[in-house]
Structures are given as C-alpha cells and as structure tokens.
Amino acid sequence: MKSPSGRRRKAREQRRTAAFHPGFLTLAAFLVVASLTAGYLVLNRTDNTAPTASSSGDGKNASAQATKEPEWDGKTKVLGDGSTSYTGPQEGRLKAEPLKPGEKPPQFVVFSWDGALSGDDELFQHYREMAEQYNAHMTFFLTGIYLLPKSKADLYSPPQHPKGSAAISFPTDEHIRTTLEQLGEAWKEGNEIGTHFNGHFCGAKGGGDWSVEEWKSEIDQFFAFVENWKTNTGYTDMDPLPFDFKKEVVGGRAPCLEGQENLVKAAKSYGWRYDASSPGAFQIWPAKKDGLWDFPLQGLPYDGGDVQALSMDFNFLYNQTGGETEGDPAKQPEWQQQTIDAYMAGFNRVYYGSRAPLFIGNHFEQWNGGIYMNAVDHVIENVCTKKDVKCVSFKELADWMDVQKPETLERLRTLDPAQSPDWKTVVK
Template identity: 65%
Template sequence: MGVLGTSALATGCSGTQSRPTAATGTTPSTPAPSATTDTPAPPPPAPTPTPTWDGQVKVLGDGSTSYTGPQPKQPTPEKLKPGEKPPQFVVFSWDGALEGDDRMFSRFRKLGVENNAQMTFFLSGLYTLPKSRSTLYKPPQHKPGDASIDYATDPHIKDTLEQLRLAWQDGNEVGTHFNGHFCNAKGGGEWSTEEWKSELDQAVSFVTNWKTNTGFKDVPPLPFDYTKELVGGRAPCLEGQKNLLPAEKAAGFRYDASSPGEFQVWPVKKEGIWNFPLQMLPYPGRSTQSLSMDFNFLANQSGNTTTGDPKKYDTWEKETRESYLAGFERVYNGSRAPLFIGNHFESWNGGIYMQAIEDVMKNVCKREGVRCVSFRQVADWLDAQDPKVLDQLRQLDPAQPADWSRLVR
C-alpha cells in the first residue's frame, strides 16, 4: 500500500536542498419600580443558552458519518498576553492514513495519546472505496478507476474506519490527501482549478458515502460531519498548489499543507488560506538541509529504493532523528515558529523513519511550552492573534532569540 512511488523523486518534494534564502436567549423586561416601596426589583434571570447538541447521535446522509457533539480535547485558542512567549507548536502529519497489515495508524494514534500529541491524518478518499466500485472514481485526465495507489481491501477499509473514529475521539484532525495520488505527467501539477474541485468533491463523497459504496452493515458511522470537519489538505507529491488553493478556498478550507521546501518561519496566508509548508531542516554532518518528510530522507539516503543497505539503517535512522531534533531546537530556542513534519505509514528501509518519528515525539511533546497539535489547531491559534504581532514574529530568523517583551505588546 505504498503512498509515494519512486517517480516522486523527480518532483520538488525530494532530495537534499540548500537553505532557501456566543450564547443566545431572551431576557424578560424588568418591571417598573413600585410607587409604594423602595425595594429594588430583582435582577432579570440570566439568558438560557440555546443548546447546540442534545446528546443524541445524529446520523448524516447514508449513515456513513454522524454528529456526536463537539470534538473532545480541543483547546480554546488564546491571544498572546503582553510579553508572553509563543507556544512551540509541533505538527506530526500523516499522508494516506490507511490502517494496513503493519498497524501503523493504531501504533501512532496510541503514541499520540501517551505523549499528549494531537496530529493531522490526511486521508486518501480511495481508502474508503472498495476496488469493486473503483469506476466511481473519475480522476482528472485519467480513465475512471485509475489510481497511482492501490485500492484497500475490505478488511483494511474497516480497520481504517475504526482508526479514524478513534483518532477523532482522541482529538486528532482528519484532513484530505485527495484520491488517486497522481504525480508528474497528468498529475496534480497539471490540473486546473476545476479539476481540483472535482478531485476534492469526490474525496468528500467517498468518505461520506462509504456505507453505500461498501455495503458494510456492521460498521458504525464516523463520529463527525466530514463536510464540516474537513478544513485542510495536502496534495500528493506536493504538486499543484497554485490551482489547488482557489478550489480549497471555494470549499471553505482554512489551510493548505502542500507547499515544499520553505524555511522555518511563522506562516502567512495565500489566497486567504494559511500556508503550512514542509520545511527545510538541518542535515547532520552536511552543509545542506533536507525537507521535513520521511520520503525525502529516504531519497537522500537510499535513492530510488525503499529497501536500501541494512548495514546503513542505524546511521540513517540517527541522521533522520537528529535532523528533526535539530530543526526543533533551532526554533524552540529561537523564533518559536511552528515545526511541520510529514510522514507516511510505511516500513521503508526497515521502518527506521517510523522509529525516528516515535523517538522525536517522545522527546519533545512533553517539554515545557511545547504543544504537539493538529494543523487545524495551529490555524485556530493564529487566527486568535494580533496580526501586527504575527508580522513581527515573521521577521525573526528561526534561530534568533527574541525579546518577547518588545515583540508581543
């Protein structure tokens, strides 16, 4: 169930790169004071909030999704107080989000719970569509049913739905990785905005109609309204953001995570949407840097193969772990810009990239001032800040210690 093929090595998402320079209610009227007494009238009763949820599961559409109330574990974003140091946000994100035979989805979901980490899972819509119904997928510039990833088996679809349900209940975000994972020729980089709109609409349809498409009778609905839950995505191979952004904006997205190779700086908006790029991180022992994604470490270390020399696995794992930690330390002790990390549920090079991520999560997520969160939570926090303060933060070099009393007023 590979998510990225070796063809992605030709794209801009791989290889070592140099540093790029309210409650509602009614209040009864207050009676007029009595003419025969000085006793003040009692205060009016407090308004009664209008409930937004009655505690009952509301099944949506064909029963594939539901509304079960507000998502647990979602912190209220707070505006920085004068002189306050920003939190150090770290986002672990996962492309594809398929629970396969290696059980990596469940492994990292449990690790997140154990380490106070909420994450973003970018779900490929095809992982909820059985191969027997593959022609329901009409990919842009390709024949119906075509895809560059494998369709999931029925047991894998059931396992994935179960993990998505548990992940959301743990406070994680379910975004989109779209559908067919087409790269290079006739891939997302060549799609028009209208074609991206079609790809996005189909991704939503597959998730919200999996019960009809699969015929499953024994699987409960996902516990969220995906049409409202879905507020961001990452394009396969990080291709096509220019034409994708207008499609995402039309769908009400709040962020996009498809931009590659940017430095560790505080985010800006593109087309009115927060741009959350993968980032250039220090590469141990080299003067260059590497993109903050497992596939790119693989490309630097073993080239076109996902099964490189086992004698080098320990060294490559150490390089990957130290690169992530060096990127973290640079901003944790400097600008406090968020750190964005991308991953796949894969056992490339003996699973060394999965182990490196586990080690990093255990190392950083419980440190003072660190918040391991989803992309949506970062967007929530940024939207709560004074734009002038964010402008000041963007002027900082990643490793530059800041005078927070001067920057945050």
C-alpha cells in the first residue's frame, strides 16, 4: 500500500471550513435488504444466498437513452450571465457498444463523490489526478450551495425549512473559487458532474418527506445556483465553466439516501437518466425504477463476510467508531485494512463472478486520519489497472446499459454476484 502524499499529510492537519455533516440512512428505506445494527446498516444476506433478481426496467424505453449531440461548429457559446458555456461535446467518454454473442461483460467500477467541495485538503484535485493516472472517470455530485456565498444564503428557499437555512455549512469565498476551478478541469478530463442537491436536509422535513413538486423546487434551485455563480459571487475575473449544466447533469444522489420515490418522479421531467439515491442493494446488475437507471450503494462482504456493509465511507466509519471522526489512532490501521478488504472482496466477487458493476460512494473527508481516502486510493490503484476493468462515471455506465439488448440485461440480473456463468448462455 502506498503511503499518503505530502499533500495528503498536510491536509490531515487542515480541516476544511465548510464541513459536510453526514446523515444516517433510514431503516424504513432499507428494510427490503438490510437491518440496523448499532446505528450502522449492514445486509443480512451471506455470500451463498441467491438474490431475487428483478426484470423490471429493462432498457426498452429508448427515450431515456443518450441522444447524439448535434455537430458542433467549433465556437464557444457563453450562456446566461457568463457562468457557464458550451464548448462542444465532452471528449474522452466511453464508447458504448452492445455485447457480442458469448462476450463477457466488462467489469465496471464507479467511484462517486458526494458534495464535491474543493477545500484546503485538495482532495478534489487529488482524485482528478488519480483518475488521469489510472485511466478512470469519476462522478462528482456537486452540492449547489457550494457555489453560493454565505452572504447570499437567502437566495435559497429549501423545502419545508426557513429561507437561507441549510444542514451544512455554506462555503468560504476561496472554496467557491477552487471548486469552480476543479469542476471545469474535471469535466474537461472526461469526468461527470452530477448533483447532490442543495441543503443536505435529512430526517424530519428532509428529502424523504418532500413531495414531487418540492423536489422540483430543489432541482430548479440547484440549477439557479450553478448557472448564476458569477452574478452571485461577483467573480467576473473567472472564465465560464466549459459545459452547460442543463445538458450535462443527468442524475444525482439524494442526501442521506432519502426520498428516492418522489425524487425519481421529479427527475424524469428534466430528462435525467439515472438515480444513485437507493439506500442499498445486492451486487446484481442494475434495473430501472420508474424509467431511470437505479444505481444503488451495495452490500459488500465485511468482517469476514458474515455481514454485508454498504459501499460508502461513512458506513464503515460508523461501524468502526460509532460515528467518531477522530477515533483511536492505534486502531486506524486495522480499520483501514477492514475497509480495503470489504472493497476488494466486493470487487473480486463480481470480477470473477457475474461482472455486475461495483459502486463506491465517498466524501472528500479526512475522517480517522484519512483512512477511507487511503482505502479508495488502494482500490483505484489495484482495480482500475486490471484486465477488462473499466472505471467509469455513472453517465458512461448508463450509456452502456442503454445499448444492450433488454433480454441480455434480464439474464444478467438472474446471476448471483459470485456466479460465473457460461457467457454463451447469457449473452446471445
């Protein structure tokens, strides 16, 4: 395992100003596949129990597929107040092709980041560099108010909460600047920008209690913040972002994984193609929910495989420390190895089995000395370099899923994660 870089060591001493306040996953939203143990969600299923596969959402709805961009005239088109622009189709995206008869699917791995604030720790930059080094693309779920100065907080009217309020901190002016810089560079490098919405409200009056219309309000305000950052910040010295948010954002992840049912209903009217807000599922091939691809966090073998842990840093944190972000330093190496082992066990189960995509969701945080960041680094270095592995964004995975034969996807969903079939019987 590589040691953290000098930048990462420095970052551990520089706690970012606009801290993310993680929420707890709700038991009600997870009862189908999970139980609550000491505040931490784990799946009850063991490795040798076959999942119940779903044949719903099989890609028959062609309207949700990626549409071909019109030929670009080569001219940059500045949009709105100059906050965004259209600089042509994004370069370097995965070319989605249908599987040939008998062909084994690629092993897709998606790394996604909730919030996507570029703070003093420079983790946004670090994972852009990791993606470049290991030929990977990632999904950065931007929180809208991370481009809104605290002095303009009253521009935000969150559903069921007072105007100008949020469950997370508004960013510093400097962090708005660095976040804008990182977003632009990340998109140029082929990464996806999605949404983590705005105020990060969870529990009572959070996303789980919001109506379809309230979710639409939250989405509209997200677009308003990201498309008008120049007006709101006064940063006229900065270039526009090189992409059109309305075109590029095709999915997101709800705070605390709450409210997916009404969120998906709202998201459909924006032409979105997937949602990553499901509170957890087995490692089986994705299906659609109400017309959108459902890309959930997943249960990975943990603690020797006796339980299945959700594939997100906060869930490992809670299991290991009860929520303490600065736990016993003497135990941190053990916790880091536990996290690595779970990620790698989940990867190996499907890489040598069903080839179902692996989804890993994290935050730009240095919890417990940065061990969860170190664990993700280890996975990137050891997984994205393997044969047949494609580390992609959620958007790229949606592209690929959309061009597969519906009957092929139906057969893929019948596979147990660890089941390596005769691919001639699955891909016909």
